[in-house]
Amino acid sequence: MRRAVKFGVVIFPGSNCEQDVIHATRLLGYQSEYIWHGDTDLRGFDAIVLPGGFSYGDYIRTGAVARFSPVMAEVARFAEKGGPVLGVCNGFQILTEAHMLPGALLRNRGLKFICETVPLRVERSACQWVDLAEGAVVNIPINHNEGNYICDAETLARMEDKGQIVLRYCEPDGTRAPGGSAPNGAFDDIAGVCNERGNVFGLMPHPERVCDADANGTDGRPFFTSIAALLAGLAG
Amino acid sequence: MIQDLAPELAPKLAVDLGLNLEEYGKVVAILGRTPSLTELYMYSLMWSEHCSYKHSRKALRMFPTEGPYVLQGPGENAGVISVGDGWAIAFKMESHNHPSAIEPYQGAATGVGGIIRDIFTMGARPIASLDSLRFGSLDKPRQRYLFEGAVAGIGGYGNCLGVPTVGGEVYFEDAYEGNCLINAMSIGLMREENLTLAVAAGPGNVVLLIGSTTGRDGIGGASTLASQEFDEKAEDKRPSVQVGDPFEEKLLIEACLELLQAGLLVGLGDLGAAGLTSSASEMASRGGVGLDIEVTKIPAREQDMKPHEFMVSESQERMLAVVEPEKLEAAQAVCTKWGLRSTVIGAVTDTGRFIVRERGEVVADMPAATLAHDAPMYDPAMTRPDYLDALQTFDPDSLPHPTAPAELGDVLDRLLASPNVCSRQWIYRQYDHQVMLDTLVLPGSDAAVLRIKGTPRAIAVSSDCNGRYCYLDPYVGAQIAFAEAARNVACAGGRPAAITDCLNFGNPEKPEVFWTFHESVRGLSDACKAFGVPVISGNVSFYNESFGKAIYPTPVVGLVGVLEDATKRVTMAFKDAGDVIVLLGETAAELGGSEYLKVVHDMVAGPPPALDLAAEKAVHAALLDAIEAGLVKSAHDCSEGGVAVTLAESCIVGGLGATLALDDDLPAVDSLFSETQGRIVVTCGEADAEALIGVFSGYEVPWSVLGEVGGERLVVEDKLDVSVDVLRAAWGPTLERLVHGETIQSEELREG
Numbered sequence: 001m002r003r004a005v006k007f008g009v010v011i012f013p014g015s016n017c018e019q020d021v022i023h024a025t026r027l028l029g030y031q032s033e034y035i036w037h038g039d040t041d042l043r044g045f046d047a048i049v050l051p052g053g054f055s056y057g058d059y060i061r062t063g064a065v066a067r068f069s070p071v072m073a074e075v076a077r078f079a080e081k082g083g084p085v086l087g088v089c090n091g092f093q094i095l096t097e098a099h100m101l102p103g104a105l106l107r108n109r110g111l112k113f114i115c116e117t118v119p120l121r122v123e124r125s126a127c128q129w130v131d132l133a134e135g136a137v138v139n140i141p142i143n144h145n146e147g148n149y150i151c152d153a154e155t156l157a158r159m160e161d162k163g164q165i166v167l168r169y170c171e172p173d174g175t176r177a178p179g180g181s182a183p184n185g186a187f188d189d190i191a192g193v194c195n196e197r198g199n200v201f202g203l204m205p206h207p208e209r210v211c212d213a214d215a216n217g218t219d220g221r222p223f224f225t226s227i228a229a230l231l232a233g234l235a236g
Numbered sequence: 237m238i239q240d241l242a243p244e245l246a247p248k249l250a251v252d253l254g255l256n257l258e259e260y261g262k263v264v265a266i267l268g269r270t271p272s273l274t275e276l277y278m279y280s281l282m283w284s285e286h287c288s289y290k291h292s293r294k295a296l297r298m299f300p301t302e303g304p305y306v307l308q309g310p311g312e313n314a315g316v317i318s319v320g321d322g323w324a325i326a327f328k329m330e331s332h333n334h335p336s337a338i339e340p341y342q343g344a345a346t347g348v349g350g351i352i353r354d355i356f357t358m359g360a361r362p363i364a365s366l367d368s369l370r371f372g373s374l375d376k377p378r379q380r381y382l383f384e385g386a387v388a389g390i391g392g393y394g395n396c397l398g399v400p401t402v403g404g405e406v407y408f409e410d411a412y413e414g415n416c417l418i419n420a421m422s423i424g425l426m427r428e429e430n431l432t433l434a435v436a437a438g439p440g441n442v443v444l445l446i447g448s449t450t451g452r453d454g455i456g457g458a459s460t461l462a463s464q465e466f467d468e469k470a471e472d473k474r475p476s477v478q479v480g481d482p483f484e485e486k487l488l489i490e491a492c493l494e495l496l497q498a499g500l501l502v503g504l505g506d507l508g509a510a511g512l513t514s515s516a517s518e519m520a521s522r523g524g525v526g527l528d529i530e531v532t533k534i535p536a537r538e539q540d541m542k543p544h545e546f547m548v549s550e551s552q553e554r555m556l557a558v559v560e561p562e563k564l565e566a567a568q569a570v571c572t573k574w575g576l577r578s579t580v581i582g583a584v585t586d587t588g589r590f591i592v593r594e595r596g597e598v599v600a601d602m603p604a605a606t607l608a609h610d611a612p613m614y615d616p617a618m619t620r621p622d623y624l625d626a627l628q629t630f631d632p633d634s635l636p637h638p639t640a641p642a643e644l645g646d647v648l649d650r651l652l653a654s655p656n657v658c659s660r661q662w663i664y665r666q667y668d669h670q671v672m673l674d675t676l677v678l679p680g681s682d683a684a685v686l687r688i689k690g691t692p693r694a695i696a697v698s699s700d701c702n703g704r705y706c707y708l709d710p711y712v713g714a715q716i717a718f719a720e721a722a723r724n725v726a727c728a729g730g731r732p733a734a735i736t737d738c739l740n741f742g743n744p745e746k747p748e749v750f751w752t753f754h755e756s757v758r759g760l761s762d763a764c765k766a767f768g769v770p771v772i773s774g775n776v777s778f779y780n781e782s783f784g785k786a787i788y789p790t791p792v793v794g795l796v797g798v799l800e801d802a803t804k805r806v807t808m809a810f811k812d813a814g815d816v817i818v819l820l821g822e823t824a825a826e827l828g829g830s831e832y833l834k835v836v837h838d839m840v841a842g843p844p845p846a847l848d849l850a851a852e853k854a855v856h857a858a859l860l861d862a863i864e865a866g867l868v869k870s871a872h873d874c875s876e877g878g879v880a881v882t883l884a885e886s887c888i889v890g891g892l893g894a895t896l897a898l899d900d901d902l903p904a905v906d907s908l909f910s911e912t913q914g915r916i917v918v919t920c921g922e923a924d925a926e927a928l929i930g931v932f933s934g935y936e937v938p939w940s941v942l943g944e945v946g947g948e949r950l951v952v953e954d955k956l957d958v959s960v961d962v963l964r965a966a967w968g969p970t971l972e973r974l975v976h977g978e979t980i981q982s983e984e985l986r987e988g
Contacts, residue, residue, distance in 0.1 A: 013575055014483050016398020020673050023689075052671075054396040057483025113391050113666045143668050145395075209670050214802075215687065216670070216678070 005228040006031040008045035010075070010091075012066045013037065017052035017088065017208065024211035025049075028224055037069040046231050047084040048075055050091025052143065052206060062105060062146045063093035072098055084128055084227050085200045089144055092192070092202030101193055101202045102159060103151035109185025113145045117216075118183060120191055120205060121170035126163040126198035131226040137174045138219040140205035142183065142191075147204040149186040149193075156188060167192035167203055237598045243270045253280035253456070254464070259612055266606050274592055274600040277544035278607060281456070281510035282517060285778050288611030291744035292776040295754050298761040303770040305733040305798075313354040313434055313506065314424070315772025317734045319798050321691050324428045326360040329368070329421035329699065329738040329794045331777035335477040336418040337466065340385030344418045345393035345480040346552055351422040352399060353506035353555070356489050359432035359496045360424025363672060364686055365394050367404035367420050368699045368738065368792045372413025374655055374974040379408070382416050384975055389480075390420070391666040396482035397489065401667035402675050402684035404699055408655045409840075411703065414466060414782025419738040419775075421699055421794040425688065432496055434505035436519035436527065436558045439586040441502055443516070443527060444564070446571055446578045447488050447554040449537035454478040454511070454550025465743055465781040484553040484576075491574040492555060500559065500567040507554040513547045513607065515556045517590055520604035526589040527604060529582035530596070543592055543599045558584060618754055619747035627708055630841040632827035637905040638836075644880075644904055645958045647836055649966040651877040651909070652884055653980050654835050658970035680889065681807040682724040682873055685799065694802035696730025698795055702876065703788030705844035708829045710752040714759035714791045715847045719913055720875055721795035722767060726856040727871040727916060729805045729863040730797025732767060737774040737793050742786025744778045752789040753778075760791055766849035769795070806863055808872035810890030813946035815869055816925040817896055821855050821915030822938035823879060825906040831876040832909035845911050851937070852914040858935040859916055867920050867928045874915040880908035880956065882917045887950050888964045896943025897953035904955045919945060 007025045011018045011034050018034060025032040035042065042048065055066035066072070072094070079085045079100060087095040095101045108114055117139050124134040132138070151159070159165050168189040169182040182189045184204070192203030207220030241249065250260035253276065263271050263279045271279065285291060301309040307324055308316035314328035332347025344367075352362045367390050372379040383406075394401045399422075436443070454477070495501050503523070505515035512529075520527045531546040541549075559567050564580070571578035585591075590607065592600035638644055651657055664679035676694060677685035683698040700721040706713030722732045737760065742749040764771060780787045799805060827833055828842025862868050870890070874882045879898065887893055898907045920928045925941070932939045951957045970980060 014396070014486055016396075016486065016671060020671065023673055053398060054483060054486070057396065057481070059483070112388075113395055113668075115395075115668050115670065116665050141670055143395075143670065206670075209673060212673060215673055215676050 004029065004031050005046045005231045006044060007047050007049055008033060008035045008042060009049045009051055010035045010037060010071055012055035012069055014055045014057055015051050015053035017206065021049050021051045021208045024208040025224055027212055028221060030228055035071060037071050040070050040074045042074050042078050047086065047227055048078055050087040050094050052089035052091060055090055055094065062090060063097040066094045067098040076100060079200050082197065082199055086129055087202035088206055088208065089204055092204055093146060095200065095202045100200050101195060102155050103149055103193060105146045106148040106150055107146050108148050114183055115141065115143045117141045118205065119170050119172045120167045121174050123165050123168060124163060125166045125194060126196065127166040127194040127201050128198045128230055129201040129223050129227045130166055132222050135174060137170065139217065140207055140219055141209050142205045144204055147184040147186065149190040151187060159193060162196045164193050164196060165190055166194050166201060237601055238272055240273050241270055241276065246270050246276060250276055250280065253277065254284055255280050259283055262612060266610065267602060272600055274544040274547060275602055277548050278513045278600060281513055281548050282607040283611040287510050287514055289776055290611050291614050291616050291778060293613055294615060295757045298757055299771040300761065300764050301770050301772065303734060303768060306770055306772055307428065307431060309770065309772050310774065313357045315734065315736060316358060316431060317772060317796065318428060319688065319695065320693060322428050323688055323691065324426050324431065325695060325796060326355050326358040326424040326426065327421065327736055327794065327796055328354050328773035329419055329736045329792065330775040331738050331740060332418045332420060333415060333740065333777055333780055336386055337416050339477040340382045341389035342477055342479050344386040344389035346478045347418050347420040348390055348393045349480045349482065349485050349552055350508050351420045352397065352485065353508065355422045355424035356492055357434060357504050357506045358424065359430040360426035361493055362399045362422050362424045362489065363674060364423045364697065365399055365401045365420060366697060366699045366794060367401065369404065369406040370412040370417035370703065370790060371408050372410055373408055379413065380975055380977065386418055387663050387666055393480055393482045395668040397486050398671045400669045400671050400675055402669050402686065403679055403697060406660065406663065407703060409703060409788060411788045414785065415780045415787050417740050417780065417790060419792050421736060423697060423796065430496060432504055434519050435503040435523045436525050436584050437502055437523040438560065439525060439584050441558050441560050441584040442564055442580045443529065443582040443584065444557045444559050444567065444578055445534060445554060445581045446491065446557055446576055448481065448484050448551055449535045450546055450549045450551045451537040452541065452545055452549060455545060455548055465779050478550050478552050481553050487574045487576050488553055488555055491571050491576050494570050495567055500563045500570065502558040502560060505556045507556060509550065511547065511549045512556065517604050517607035519556065519558065520590060521608040524588065526585035526587040527582055528585050528591045530593045532595055533579055533581040535577055535579055543594045547592060616744050616750040617747040618751040620751050621748040627841050628843045632833055632842050635837055637903065639904055641955055641957055644908060644956055647832065648880050648884060648956065648958060649962065650835050651831055651881055652963055652967035653970050654831060655970060655974060656831055657877050657881055659968050662971040662975065676802060676805055677728055677807055682727040683730065685728050685805045687802045692801050694799040694805060696725040696728040696797045696799060698724035699792055700724060701790055701792040703790040704829045704840055706756060706790060707788040707840065708842065708844045710755035710789045711759035712844050712847055713789065714756040715763040715849065716844065716913060717791055717793045718760055718763035719847055719852045721793040722856060723873045723916065725795050725797035726859050727806065727808065727873050729799045731860055732769045732795055732797045734770050734772045735764065735793050735795045737771060737791060739774065739776045740780050740787060740790040740792065741778055742781045749786050756789050756791040760793065763849060767853055804863055804866060806868050806871045808886050808889060809870055810886045810892045810894065810919060810945045811869040813892060814922055815919040815945040816922055817894060817942040817944060818918045818928060818939055819879065819915060819942050820859060820918055820932060820937060820939050823900045823902060823907060823910055823915065824912045825902055826910045826912045827906060830909060830911045845913050847913050854935045854937045855914045855916060858932050858937050859918065862928055862931045865931060867924045867931065868918055869921060870919045872917050874917065876911065878909040878911055879915065879917065884950055884963045886917060887960045888967055892945050893947035893949045893960050894943060894945050895947060895951045898942065898955065899940065908955060
């Protein structure tokens with residue numbers, strides 16, 4: 001019998017959503033284990049998740065310290081070899097700081113922390129972590145102080161071209177408001193992006209918070225089941 | 237032993253530090269000599285009102301503290317209840333009013349940090365926070381600054397820790413203008429066998445200080461800041477406010493829970509008010525042992541710190557552990573793994589004396605138990621305030637009241653737009669309320685519900701207190717605080733297990749203030765006894781006065797209830813068109829102290845609503861039976877603004893209208909806006925209506941079928957006819973607009 005897909009969830013000092021990712025992935029039937037930020041051995045893991053939180057307190061730019069953690073060089077190597085890497089919230093911030101994803105995340109417009117469930121529109125992308133149809137709308141909580149995505153116009157055009165824009169904030173019906181639908185002011189309503197190859201994916205919303213049918217919905221499940229199905233197919 | 241205080245100067249310094257001369261005399265009597273500087277500082281902090289409860293302790297003995305759920309009652313860092321299958325819940329509420337009134341962000345943040353340390357000190361993982369807040373009117377820029385800063389501070393700290401902030405309440409009243417209230421409640425979950433007490437034991441064991449370095453911040457926080465009234469010099473006390481580092485606290489939580497799990501500690505205490513002095517002396521006196529501490533071992537963040545500064549600093553994010561020498565290496569390895577400093581600063585002795593040294597020289601030497609337990613205890617004088625007669629005899633019927641449905645609709649809009657009633661989304665949107673994935677009922681309903689993973693159970697939690705009622709009648713007001721908390725928890729499906737309280741009052745040395753305190757404690761105590769619900773932890777905050785004027789008496793109740801079956805949880809939103817609306821309880825003409833009287837007539841007067849504890853209890857029991865039988869689709873209690881606001885909120889949140897009649901033979905204004913206690917608006921599916929009424933009929937409770945859910949308007953026969961969209965527009969954006977300095981005009985709320 002083929003073994004189940006195994007997720008590795010990195011704990012940086014100050015991570016605080018690692019147990020939620022573990023809960024969600026195990027609930028969905030996968031293996032899932034913690035990886036300490038000081039460890040450098042990723043053998044045995046099929047996919048790596050950088051969870052949300054406030055790594056190292058995020059007292060300077062979010063993610064700016066965590067990218068130097070010993071584990072990050074291994075995560076980069078894992079990604080270069082095509083290994084799937086997911087960054088949720090602080091994990092997304094770390095991936096941009098590590099230049100594994102384009103762009104950066106600024107403080108929210110309005111300078112307030114925002115915790116609420118928002119509608120997101122799935123874009124046509126190369127992302128291996130999403131197999132939803134283009135235009136599908138999912139409702140997933142955001143929970144951040146720095147989720148205001150920014151990149152230059154050239155980068156945006158390139159990302160559009162290569163299918164790197166994965167998720168956009170939208171209205172409940174999937175349309176985008178003329179003045180923008182992003183509650184945090186994100187450029188072009190961008191909520192999640194991937195690298196050109198599609199194996200590295202970062203998003204501000206927290207899919208792990210909506211995987212449990214007993215609590216607050218299941219719209220986050222596809223973000224874990226897609227990659228697991230892909231990995232299982234590869235292992236065939 | 238150093239003698240660094242001249243006998244003639246010592247009493248003067250004692251007074252400066254907040255002791256009176258009689259108390260100073262007691263210190264001299266205990267020591268048999270003039271105290272040293274360090275000793276005097278330590279006694280002044282430990283014998284401050286904040287640390288010693290010297291004015292309140294006797295009154296607090298009225299509280300029932302035992303019950304079937306209780307594992308640990310008052311006296312430890314937090315109370316603990318058993319919730320079945322070996323799981324236990326630790327919880328406590330505490331004030332951080334004075335620091336927040338000076339520096340709202342850090343004051344509120346460190347309030348959250350302090351209470352969370354109390355929880356993980358017990359061996360529990362913090363799983364939820366609630367915050368009970370009071371400010372003056374948001375028309376004033378200073379109040380907006382305090383409100384915005386406190387909310388940001390609570391969020392900034394709790395969000396970073398990854399502990400969800402799931403509930404609380406806020407009121408805006410002029411009485412809190414000079415002295416805002418920030419009460420933070422933390423709830424933790426643990427296995428019963430991991431219950432840890434803050435006890436030092438085993439002479440020869442080492443004392444390990446874990447976490448942050450020690451600086452001069454927060455010196456005198458508990459005495460000169462928390463135990464005195466505010467005046468024009470308040471701003472000068474800013475240096476007494478601590479600064480929080482939630483990242484350090486997050487590491488402390490993980491390291492301490494790992495240390496306890498691995499059985500590496502004998503005892504664990506947190507450094508809160510009065511710093512090292514407090515935690516060390518309390519741990520020593522509980523264990524009946526002595527301590528010998530060398531201050532030069534304490535990692536300092538500033539140069540040239542004096543022994544007394546080390547001993548009373550309130551630098552945040554520090555823990556004190558007692559460790560057996562053979563486990564020291566393993567314990568320090570856990571701290572190092574989490575990037576935390578840990579330093580041996582002394583040892584446990586069998587002398588019962590608390591000895592402090594600087595480079596070996598003894599700078600303080602006193603019986604440890606005298607710091608923690610020998611503070612003077614007072615029986616303050618009490619006088620019923622004269623103003624109560626005039627307030628309580630005021631008859632709201634003497635005022636002109638609207639009668640036409642259009643006017644009553646306007647009143648409802650204004651009530652929904654009142655800062656005391658309107659949506660709290662602007663606040664809880666800034667709090668991570670979902671992390672840990674256990675928040676089954678999110679903020680915005682009557683009580684938050686948190687599941688206990690791996691069990692079918694959940695807890696429901698609510699904090700409540702209407703200070704206006706307590707001002708008008710502290711005995712009844714305190715009972716209502718309890719009743720409302722229990723009612724909110726019942727509306728979610730929770731059976732009350734225990735409470736914590738945070739008793740906020742003015743200067744207890746004033747007989748009129750102390751009377752209100754005593755009456756509140758008596759009222760709360762009677763309510764707890766009637767419900768069979770014990771008080772397992774709590775906090776008293778006195779001296780909440782500015783320029784001689786006290787706040788409303790504000791005994792906040794934080795109640796935890798248990799749902800045996802988490803899937804039976806209920807929220808306040810109307811669910812489906814056609815559902816039957818039933819009012820449990822019965823309305824009386826009780827507009828005294830109401831939100832209606834305040835909003836429409838700008839008055840705070842009259843007798844507060846009466847509370848019949850037996851009737852209240854029967855209403856909760858009937859509701860809980862119906863919920864557990866799976867008959868209830870929504871439940872929402874009647875509080876500020878009366879049944880009209882209750883119905884409007886259930887409509888707004890559910891996105892559905894309702895059509896009903898209130899057949900109570902009262903004037904319309906009473907029928908809609910009276911704040912009679914013991915009432916809950918319940919809905920059920922049409923097919924279940926008979927069964928629901930059957931359950932209610934089994935109790936001595938009045939009930940009436942009001943009408944049904946549906947449509948887009950809230951229609952109350954002969955009294956109201958308003959669109960739910962208009963109600964939502966009044967209720968939704970108020971706080972955000974007020975924070976931005978806008979004023980809400982009553983005309984713009986009108987329909988059409």
